[in-house]
Amino acid sequence: MNERIAQQLSTLPELPGVYLMHDENDVIIYVGKARVLKNRVRQYFQATQKPIKVQTMVSHIAYFEYVITPSELDALILESNLIKKYKPQYNILLKDDKHYPYLRINRREPFPGITVSRRLKKDGARYFGPYMGVSVKELLELVHAAYPLRSCARLESKRRPCLNAHMGRCMAPCTGNVSAEAYAETVDEVIRFLSGNDEGMQRIFTEKMMQAAENEEFETAMLYRDRLKALEKLQQKKHAAFATPVDYDVFGCASNGSETVVNVQYVRKGKLMGARNYTISDASLDNADTLRSFLLQFYREETDIPQKLLLDISLPDSKEIAAYLTEKMSRRVELHTPQRGVPKELVQTARKNAEDYLYKTMESHRRQEELTTGAMYKLQEYLHLPTPPRRMECYDISHISGTDKTASMVVFFDGAPARADYRRFRIKTVEGSNDFASMYEALSRRLMRAKSGDEAFLPLPDLLIIDGGKVQLQYAREAMQNQGYSIPIVSLAKRDEEIYTTEQEEPLRLDKSNLSLRLMQRIRDEAHRFAITYHRSLRNKRFESALSEIEGIGPKKRAALYKKFHSLEKLKQASVEELAEAEGISSQLAARIHEALHKPDAPSTIDEVWGDGE
Numbered sequence: 326m327n328e329r330i331a332q333q334l335s336t337l338p339e340l341p342g343v344y345l346m347h348d349e350n351d352v353i354i355y356v357g358k359a360r361v362l363k364n365r366v367r368q369y370f371q372a373t374q375k376p377i378k379v380q381t382m383v384s385h386i387a388y389f390e391y392v393i394t395p396s397e398l399d400a401l402i403l404e405s406n407l408i409k410k411y412k413p414q415y416n417i418l419l420k421d422d423k424h425y426p427y428l429r430i431n432r433r434e435p436f437p438g439i440t441v442s443r444r445l446k447k448d449g450a451r452y453f454g455p456y457m458g459v460s461v462k463e464l465l466e467l468v469h470a471a472y473p474l475r476s477c478a479r480l481e482s483k484r485r486p487c488l489n490a491h492m493g494r495c496m497a498p499c500t501g502n503v504s505a506e507a508y509a510e511t512v513d514e515v516i517r518f519l520s521g522n523d524e525g526m527q528r529i530f531t532e533k534m535m536q537a538a539e540n541e542e543f544e545t546a547m548l549y550r551d552r553l554k555a556l557e558k559l560q561q562k563k564h565a566a567f568a569t570p571v572d573y574d575v576f577g578c579a580s581n582g583s584e585t586v587v588n589v590q591y592v593r594k595g596k597l598m599g600a601r602n603y604t605i606s607d608a609s610l611d612n613a614d615t616l617r618s619f620l621l622q623f624y625r626e627e628t629d630i631p632q633k634l635l636l637d638i639s640l641p642d643s644k645e646i647a648a649y650l651t652e653k654m655s656r657r658v659e660l661h662t663p664q665r666g667v668p669k670e671l672v673q674t675a676r677k678n679a680e681d682y683l684y685k686t687m688e689s690h691r692r693q694e695e696l697t698t699g700a701m702y703k704l705q706e707y708l709h710l711p712t713p714p715r716r717m718e719c720y721d722i723s724h725i726s727g728t729d730k731t732a733s734m735v736v737f738f739d740g741a742p743a744r745a746d747y748r749r750f751r752i753k754t755v756e757g758s759n760d761f762a763s764m765y766e767a768l769s770r771r772l773m774r775a776k777s778g779d780e781a782f783l784p785l786p787d788l789l790i791i792d793g794g795k796v797q798l799q800y801a802r803e804a805m806q807n808q809g810y811s812i813p814i815v816s817l818a819k820r821d822e823e824i825y826t827t828e829q830e831e832p833l834r835l836d837k838s839n840l841s842l843r844l845m846q847r848i849r850d851e852a853h854r855f856a857i858t859y860h861r862s863l864r865n866k867r868f869e870s871a872l873s874e875i876e877g878i879g880p881k882k883r884a885a886l887y888k889k890f891h892s893l894e895k896l897k898q899a900s901v902e903e904l905a906e907a908e909g910i911s912s913q914l915a916a917r918i919h920e921a922l923h924k925p926d927a928p929s930t931i932d933e934v935w936g937d938g939e
Contacts, residue, residue: 326370329388334370337363341400342393343407346415349387350712355415355608358404360397360642368610375610377583382415382608398645405621412738414715415608417618425455425599427629428464428519430512435505436498437512438475439468445629452629453519455591455598463555469494470552471529472515520570520594526556570594572631573668576620577675578612578638579683585615588679589623590671592631600675602682613640620646624653633659637672697740700844704788707833707841708826710813714788715739718771719848720801721792722752722763723856729863730755732767733856736786737848748782749859761800764791768801772808791816792849795825795832802827817849875921882909886918897922 342362346355346369359365369375369383394400408416429442431450441461445452456464469476469489473496476489483499490497498508518526534549575590585607590600603623609615617640624630630650640646643660650658663669705713717737724730730752736743750770755762768789774782789812791801798816805812816825822842823832835842872878872886885908890896896904904915 327387330370330386333389334367337366337391338393339363340393341395341397342391343400343403344389344391345407345411346382346386346389346413348385352712353407353411353413354385355382355413356404356407356411357609357614358397358400358642360400362391362393366391376580376608378415378606378608379610396645397642398648401621401642401645401649404618405625408618408622409625412715414713415606417605417607417615417622425601426461427452427454427456428461429453430516430519432512434480436475436480436503436508438477438480439465439515441465451516454593455629467526467552467556468515468518471518471526472511474511474515475499527553530556571633573633573635573671574631575635575671575675576616576637577672577677577679578616579676579679580612580615581683584683585612586679586683587616587619588675588682590675590678592671597671600678602679602686604682604686613638616640617642617646621649624650630654630658632657633661635668635672636660636662637676638662696840696844699740700840701740704841704844707835708788708813708815708824709828710788712787714786714813716743716784716786717788717790717848718786719790719792719852720764720767721849721852721856722760722767723853723860724752724758724763729860730758730763731856731860731863732763733852733859734767734771735848735852735855737844737851740844742848742851747855749855751863760793761796764793764797765800765804768804769808772805772810776808785810786812788812789814790845790848790852792819792852794818794823798825798827817845819849822846872918875918877914877917882907882914885909 339361341360342358344357344359344362344366345353346357348354357365366389369379369386375383392403394403425443427442427445429440429450429452431437431448433449442452468474473489473494475495475498477487477499480499482501486497486500486502487495489495490500496503496508496511514525530549530553534546534553537543537546537549571592572594573592575592577588577590579586579588583606585605587603587605588600589603591598603619605615605619607615607618609618616636616638620634630653634650636643639662640660647658647660661668663672701715701717702713704710708714715738719735719737721733721735722730723733732750732752734748734750736746738746748771750767752763752766754766771782775785789801789805791797791814793816795816795818798814801816802814805814814827817823818825818832821834822837823834824842824845825832872883878886886896886904889907890899899919901912901915901919904910904918905912907915910918
C-alpha cells in the first residue's frame with residue numbers, strides 16, 4: 326500500500342457513497358458502492374484472503390476517490406451510471422446483446438395482428454415470452470392455423486380478401502367483413518393460449534382433424550395431426566413449475582475466484598420458459614456484490630421485470646435494489662431468497678446450472694479471452710503503448726473511381742466489436758480518388774466532434790488503427806496532431822500484414838498466427854466491410870433516385886439496369902442501344918432513360934440526390 330492510499334484511508338467518512346479506483350495512468354479501473362465508505366474501501370487493502378480478481382485489481386490501484394450520497398439508494402443509482410459511463414476494466418460489462426424473441430399484440434389497434442419483437446417497449450401492447458428453445462416461426466404457424474388473425478404487416482382497406490382469407494386463415498378485417506367485437510373475441514382466445522392455456526388450440530385442431538377425416542380429406546387430417554404433435558412438443562418444452570400463474574426471474578450464481586457465472590431462469594404464468602448463462606469477470610469482494618452489480622446491468626434496458634426476483638443468495642442491499650427497480654417499473658418489485666418449496670428448488674437448480682456451465686465451459690471461455698483481452702494486452706507490449714488499448718478505432722476509405730467516397734470508423738472494446746459506437750462519414754472536400762486526403766478529412770472530423778464535446782464521439786480511443794501503409798499513417802497522424810491530440814496510432818498494410826508505427830522506420834512484423842495480429846486483422850477487415858456497405862448503399866440510392874422519376878421504370882426494370890451497369894456513371898455513359906440490351910427495356914424506354922439522364926438538371930453527384938449528411 327502506497328502512502329497516498331494510506332493517507333486517503335485515514336480520512337474516509339462513515340457515510341454511504343460510491344468509490345472509484347484509479348491506476349497510475351489516472352484511468353478508472355473499478356467503481357463500487359458502499360453502505361459505509363470507511364468500512365468498505367478498507368476491506369480491499371486489508372491483509373486477508375481475497376478472490377484472485379480482487380488481488381489483481383488491488384495491485385493496479387494507485388489512488389481512489391469517492392462521492393458521498395444522501396442515501397444507499399442514491400449510491401446504487403450513481404454506481405450504475407458511472408459503470409455505464411466509464412466502463413471500468415474490473416467491473417461487470419455485459420457484452421451479450423442477444424435478445425430472445427417475444428410475441429406482441431397491441432390491443433389498442435381495432436384489428437391487431439401478432440408480431441415478433443426482440444425488444445420490449447412501454448407502448449401499451451401485450452408481450453409474451455421470452456421464447457427459448459422454441460421456434461417462434463412454428464409457434465406463429467400454430468397460432469394462425471388455429472385462429473384467423475391477420476398476418477399482414479399493415480391493415481389497409483381492400484375490396485377483395487386475400488388468399489389467407491379464402492383459406493380460412495384470416496377474418497379479412499381489411500374488407501370490413503368482420504366487426505371489431507367479433508375480432509376481439511378471437512384475439513382474447515390467442516392471448517389465453519399465449520398465457521399458457523393450450524386446451525383451446527388442442528380442441529380446435531382435434532375437431533378440424535376429425536372433420537377432415539369424416540370428409541375423407543386425409544391429407545388435411547394428417548396436417549392437423551402434425552399440428553397436434555407440434556403443440557404437444559411445445560407443451561413439453563414449457564415444464565410446469567407452479568400451480569398458479571406466477572412470473573419470476575430466478576438467479577443462481579457460481580464462482581471460482583476469477584470467473585463468475587450467473588444463470589437466469591424465466592418463469593412466466595407458472596411455467597419455466599427457458600434459461601440463460603452469463604459468464605462475467607468482476608472484482609467484487611464477494612458473490613453478493615457481483616450479483617447486485619449484475620442485476621443493475623441486466624435490468625438497465627429491460628422493461629419486462631416480473632414482480633418477484635428469486636435469488637440464491639441474500640443481498641445486504643436488496644431493499645435498495647427493489648426500490649430502484651420499483652421506481653423503474655412504476656409497480657412493486659420484490660427480491661426474495663426462498664427457503665422452502667418450489668421457489669427454493671428453482672434457485673438451487675439455477676445455481677447447479679451456473680456451476681455446471683462454469684466448470685464445463687471455462688476452456689472455451691479462456692480461448693475466447695486469449696483472442697480478445699489477451700491479444701489486446703499483448704498488443705500493448707508489442708507496440709509499447711502506455712496503457713492497454715481497451716478502445717481501438719480503425720478507419721478505412723471506400724469508393725469507386727473517386728465517386729461516393731465514404732469512410733468508416735469501427736470500434737473494438739476489450740478486443741470485441743462495440744457496434745453501437747461505429748460511425749461513418751461521407752467525404753465532402755476531396756476531389757477524385759485521393760485516399761490519403763480522404764483519410765485526413767475523416768479523422769479530422771472525428772476528432773473535431775470529440776473536441777466539441779459531442780457524446781457520440783467520446784471517449785477518445787487508446788489506439789488508432791489505419792487501414793493502409795506508411796503514407797496513410799502519415800496523413801492520419803498529421804490530422805490528429807492538427808486537432809491537438811497525441812493518441813497512439815499505427816497502420817496495418819494488407820499486402821504483407823506489416824504494422825507501421827510512428828516510433829520506428831521499419832514496420833513491425835508479427836507471425837501470421839500471432840493472436841494480436843489476428844485481432845488487428847479482425848478490426849481492419851470489419852472497418853473495410855463497414856465502409857464498403859455504406860458506399861454501396863449510397864451508390865444504390867443514387868442509382869435508384871436517378872431513375873425514380875422516369876415513367877415506366879419500376880423495381881424490376883431498375884434491378885435489370887443495375888445488374889447490367891452497376892453504377893449511375895456507367896448508366897449515363899451507355900448509348901440508347903446499350904440501354905435496350907438490359908432485360909425488359911424496350912427501345913422506346915431506353916430512349917426515354919437516355920434523355921432523362923442527360924438533361925442539364927439531371928443529378929450527377931450524391932449530394933445533389935440526397936443532400937449533405939454525416
